[in-house]
Each structure stands twice: as C-alpha cells, then as structure tokens.
Amino acid sequence: MLIILGLITIQSFSQNSELILVKAGEDPGKVIPKQLTYRYTEFKNGHLFFSSGKSSNTLLLNYNSLFDEMMLIEKTGDTLFLGTDQAFPYVEIGKDQYYHDAQKGYFEILSGNDQLKLVSKTQFEIRRKELSGSNGYGSVSGATTPIIASRMSSSSVIKNENVSYQKILSYFFMNEDKKFVKATKSSLIKFFPQHKDEIKDYLNKHQIDFDRAENLKQVMDYCLQLP
Numbered sequence: 357m358l359i360i361l362g363l364i365t366i367q368s369f370s371q372n373s374e375l376i377l378v379k380a381g382e383d384p385g386k387v388i389p390k391q392l393t394y395r396y397t398e399f400k401n402g403h404l405f406f407s408s409g410k411s412s413n414t415l416l417l418n419y420n421s422l423f424d425e426m427m428l429i430e431k432t433g434d435t436l437f438l439g440t441d442q443a444f445p446y447v448e449i450g451k452d453q454y455y456h457d458a459q460k461g462y463f464e465i466l467s468g469n470d471q472l473k474l475v476s477k478t479q480f481e482i483r484r485k486e487l488s489g490s491n492g493y494g495s496v497s498g499a500t501t502p503i504i505a506s507r508m509s510s511s512s513v514i515k516n517e518n519v520s521y522q523k524i525l526s527y528f529f530m531n532e533d534k535k536f537v538k539a540t541k542s543s544l545i546k547f548f549p550q551h552k553d554e555i556k557d558y559l560n561k562h563q564i565d566f567d568r569a570e571n572l573k574q575v576m577d578y579c580l581q582l583p
Contacts, residue, residue, distance in 0.1 A: 486518040
C-alpha cells in the first residue's frame with residue numbers, strides 16, 4: 357500500500373507541545389514518542405463510513421497525528437496505514453468520530469449538529485531547522501511548515517538538518533458544506549448573526565476560552581439551542 361500525505365494548509369499555534377528535536381539522518385516516526393503521535397494508547401474497535409453511508413466491518417483502528425493517517429491492525433497482525441485516497445468521509449473509533457477531508461486530512465468531531473460542528477485538528481509542524489555541516493557549524497532558520505512525510509521510511513528523513521517539530525492542536529467550526537473556519541469569537545457570531553447580542557453577553561459572563569475544548573463545547577451547546 358503506497359501512502360503519501362498531502363500538505364495541510366491550516367495553521368494555528370494554540371495548545372502546542374514542547375519542541376521535539378530530530379537530528380539529521382533520524383526518522384521522525386521513530387524519534388517522536390508514540391504517546392504523542394497516537395490518539396489512543398491502544399487500538400480500538402471502530403468503523404469506516406463510506407460516502408454511500410455504508411459501514412465497514414468492525415476494525416481495530418487508531419489515529420496517527422504525525423502522518424495524519426488512520427491506522428488499522430489486520431487479521432494477520434500487521435499494522436497498516438489507510439491511504440489518503442480512500443473514499444470514506446467519516447471514521448468512528450469507540451465513541452469518537454472523525455471527518456476525513458481528502459486534502460486537509462482528519463478532523464475529530466467534538467460537538468454540533470448537521471448544520472455546524474466543532475472539530476479539532478492535530479498536526480506536527482517544523483518549527484526550527486539547523487544545518488548540520490562537517491565543520492560543526494550551521495545556521496538556524498525559523499519555519500512553520502507542516503511536516504511532509506510518507507509512511508515511516510527513509511523518505512521521512514532529513515539528512516543534513518537537525519529539525520525541531522511541534523505538535524499543534526487547533527479548533528475549527530465546520531459548516532454543512534464542509535468548510536472550515538478557525539474557532540474564534542467573531543467566526544462564531546457570524547454563524548448566528550440574529551443572536552449576536554445574546555452570544556456576546558454569554559461569552560462575557562462565562563469567560564469562554566476559545567483555546568479550550570470544554571469551553572468551546574459549552575458555547576456551541578448554548579448557540580445551537582437558541583430559537
């Protein structure tokens with residue numbers, strides 16, 4: 357199975373992890389701790405939902421945020437990545453649900469309804485590069501480029517640079533047309549213009565932090581019950 361990731365253009369800098377150094381020639385898939393790259397500590401029963409609405413058989417699934425890919429354990433015991441070209445828009449793992457966008461990858465659905473959903477996106481970005489030369493000297497440059505990698509193999513390796521990665525957690529609103537908007541106070545109000553004053557009052561009274569999932573779920577529940 358040939359696995360290649362597309363670029364993720366959505367960027368945000370909230371709830372970041374510490375920088376993780378991957379030295380020149382090292383494979384980030386082996387250096388970055390699995391507890392950071394896997395969504396779950398163990399593979400769980402789940403299903404793939406195809407565009408027709410049909411569900412797959414029960415599968416052992418996990419989400420790998422380093423490669424922005426769903427993984428499954430086959431009956432043989434082998435662990436495989438699902439291809440990005442697979443035609444399934446939704447994935448269910450245990451009680452959690454994910455939306456799969458062919459270009460932007462996987463978004464975990466946190467709350468909402470058919471018209472508007474709160475989703476989260478986890479990705480790794482290159483935050484710092486340091487050239488590694490034979491004379492022991494190098495230059496440093498900043499970067500905010502999402503990781504570009506294939507399946508855990510030599511193509512993931514950057515041979516002449518030390519690279520620092522950072523795990524980024526971002527929140528978005530997804531509308532019924534599957535368009536994504538960064539979860540902010542102004543974007544929320546735009547979805548409910550007729551309740552602008554009520555929402556502003558609610559946000560002020562409850563001190564909603566748009567970088568916290570529980571706060572966002574709280575305000576989403578409030579907005580969706582407005583008449």
